[in-house]
Amino acid sequence: MAFITRQNIRSLSSSAALRAAIKHVTVIGGGLMGAGIAQVAASTGHSVVLVDTSEDILKKSTKGIEASLKRVAKKKFAEKPEDGEAFVQKVLKNISTSTDAVSVVQGTDLVVEAIVENLKVKQDLFGALDKAAPEHTIFASNTSSLPIADIASSTARLDRFGGLHFFNPVPMMKLVEVIKAPATSQQTFDALLEFSKALGKHPVSCKDTPGFIVNRLLVPYMLEAVRLHERGHGSKEDIDVAMKLGAGYPMGPFELLDYVGLDTSKFIIDGWHEKDPDNPLFAPSPLLNKLVAEGKLGKKTAWVRNLLQTQNVNNSPENT
Ligand SMILES: CCCCCCCC(=O)CC(=O)SCCNC(=O)CCNC(=O)[C@H](O)C(C)(C)COP(=O)(O)OP(=O)(O)OC[C@H]1O[C@@H](n2cnc3c(N)ncnc32)[C@H](O)[C@@H]1OP(=O)(O)O
Numbered sequence: 001m002a003f004i005t006r007q008n009i010r011s012l013s014s015s016a017a018l019r020a021a022i023k024h025v026t027v028i029g030g031g032l033m034g035a036g037i038a039q040v041a042a043s044t045g046h047s048v049v050l051v052d053t054s055e056d057i058l059k060k061s062t063k064g065i066e067a068s069l070k071r072v073a074k075k076k077f078a079e080k081p082e083d084g085e086a087f088v089q090k091v092l093k094n095i096s097t098s099t100d101a102v103s104v105v106q107g108t109d110l111v112v113e114a115i116v117e118n119l120k121v122k123q124d125l126f127g128a129l130d131k132a133a134p135e136h137t138i139f140a141s142n143t144s145s146l147p148i149a150d151i152a153s154s155t156a157r158l159d160r161f162g163g164l165h166f167f168n169p170v171p172m173m174k175l176v177e178v179i180k181a182p183a184t185s186q187q188t189f190d191a192l193l194e195f196s197k198a199l200g201k202h203p204v205s206c207k208d209t210p211g212f213i214v215n216r217l218l219v220p221y222m223l224e225a226v227r228l229h230e231r232g233h234g235s236k237e238d239i240d241v242a243m244k245l246g247a248g249y250p251m252g253p254f255e256l257l258d259y260v261g262l263d264t265s266k267f268i269i270d271g272w273h274e275k276d277p278d279n280p281l282f283a284p285s286p287l288l289n290k291l292v293a294e295g296k297l298g299k300k301t302a303w304v305r306n307l308l309q310t311q312n313v314n315n316s317p318e319n320t
């Protein structure tokens with residue numbers, strides 16, 4: 001028979017709070033991944049605040065979400081386009097935006113971070129949020145390659161910190177890797193698994209190891225494709241076609257690099273190379289470095305250029 005003490009009442013109530021379904025989600029970073037995560041969370045009835053560093057970026061993110069929702073609605077409501085339009089508007093109503101992460105986390109159950117792949121920047125963000133968020137709030141990072149424990153170390157909520165690694169494009173890709181770092185509590189891990197299922201995704205459990213499951217296999221493969229091309233052993237086009245038609249992949253490695261973003265790919269490789277400099281699988285690629293230095297980031301380049309142009313226009317003397 002268990003005795004009820006003040007201490008276990010407190011822990012029972014905090015575990016009940018953790019078990020309660022996640023309803024309000026703050027997504028930080030409105031780029032490729034954050035916009036997709038916000039879209040899927042809002043589509044499944046969650047109340048979402050999407051945070052980024054400027055109103056211009058948030059406007060672009062919201063436009064992107066609307067366009068993606070329209071694609072989903074076109075298929076889902078093929079017979080009844082008016083229901084599709086109502087669906088798009090209903091989902092958009094579930095999303096609000098902000099440039100002030102610290103103030104919006106005060107009422108949130110879960111923070112999902114999808115900002116730039118840089119340990120220090122992520123730690124600074126979570127360190128600030130930790131002081132503002134309620135005790136029950138779970139923190140999760142969508143990092144592709146950084147240890148969850150390292151990101152969590154800037155907070156005092158190691159037990160309520162885990163990884164939620166989504167795949168691009170988030171509205172289409174069914175997988176979520178749920179990462180349990182050594183200090184992540186079982187309750188937090190279970191809550192993240194439940195949340196992934198509530199999004200209609202298929203979660204898999206991962207340890208906090210470099211690249212988790214998918215990227216530990218995918219990154220060396222993609223880099224090997226780049227090296228094969230750098231050695232002059234195949235054109236980018238032939239390598240893509242070969243992997244699509246010969247291995248049944250939906251995209252070839254170059255098409256996928258373009259889709260993921262060359263900057264993010266470089267952040268991942270540089271980070272792993274720094275930690276494991278003798279591992280030939282993580283050796284930097286001169287071609288990738290050159291393209292990133294030239295600002296050629298892949299599919300997102302047009303988006304970034306467009307945004308910079310908008311910002312230049314907004315900041316130009318005629319507009320001030
Ligand atoms: C070296 C370092 C590397 C670092 C890597 C780290 C990155 C990570 O941490 C983890 C990752 O995310 S890795 C990337 C994982 N993603 C993939 O592998 C995607 C592979 N591609 C696909 O599955 C399909 O091409 C795909 C599903 C994208 C598109 O399908 P299709 O090929 O059939 O092409 P479409 O004809 O364009 O699309 C068919 C229909 O799909 C819907 N759709 C596609 N994109 C959408 C989106 N963004 N939003 C909403 N709906 C979307 C849509 O219904 C479309 O039909 P239409 O609307 O009629 O065109």
Ligand SMILES: NC(=O)C1=CN([C@@H]2O[C@H](COP(=O)(O)OP(=O)(O)OC[C@H]3O[C@@H](n4cnc5c(N)ncnc54)[C@H](O)[C@@H]3O)[C@@H](O)[C@H]2O)C=CC1
Pocket residue numbers: 028029030031032033034051052053057113114115116117118121125142143144145165166167168259260261264300
């Ligand atoms: N691109 C991909 O295919 C995938 C990326 N990831 C991971 O997701 C994260 C985000 O990647 P992407 O969406 O591709 O990057 P992205 O470059 O498209 O978007 C990042 C966004 O974060 C914003 N941001 C940067 N610092 C911020 C801060 N302190 N506060 C608020 N917003 C801030 C930027 O303005 C930008 O809009 C990275 O950790 C990446 O490794 C994970 C799965 C797939």
